[in-house]
Amino acid sequence: MIEIVSPSRCTACNICVSACPTNVFDKTPGAPPVIARPDDCQTCFMCELYCPEDALYVSPKAGGWQGISEDDLVAAGTLGSYRAAIGWTAGTAELRRVDTMHRVLKGG
Template structure:
């Protein structure tokens, strides 16, 4: 699940916002990315992958928020590891990009997110009298 935005690294390009299939991120008032809907995160790591500044940290826990701070994320040594290990951008010369293999998984996650959103919309509001 997306845990933290390293604000001092974020350049406000919005690439992570565009990449997120669940609209978890948005550009905040200061032009930096903010986590808008953390519980909706699918833990797909696309935001990390598309962030050229390594300003995002996704923890592999899918079911709950771990509460990781920026300091803990940096201390883990894993900030930017997803992009590096998938051979994106400056890492292309040292790592083979095999991310295309994830296409079917991402499509399944996208369809599940659409189904969940439709189910939430279809539910009648609790406490509403008819």
């Protein structure tokens, strides 16, 4: 479930407000969006992927939050980690072409 909108990183571009498929966020004039309807969050991590500032953190717990701090996430390199893993950050674009599903399908 969406847990953190980092006020220090967020530029209030509101891309997450648009991109969230279940309309969890609300715009706030001149400020970061608010998590208005957390119970509607489906823990799909799409908002993280669409955030150009790596300002969002989705807890992996589908039913709740982890109570984790932004400092801990930064220290662990977690903010933006999913976006990097699929090749959607500037330095990781070559990963977009890495998909070893064919090996998984053949294996075992």
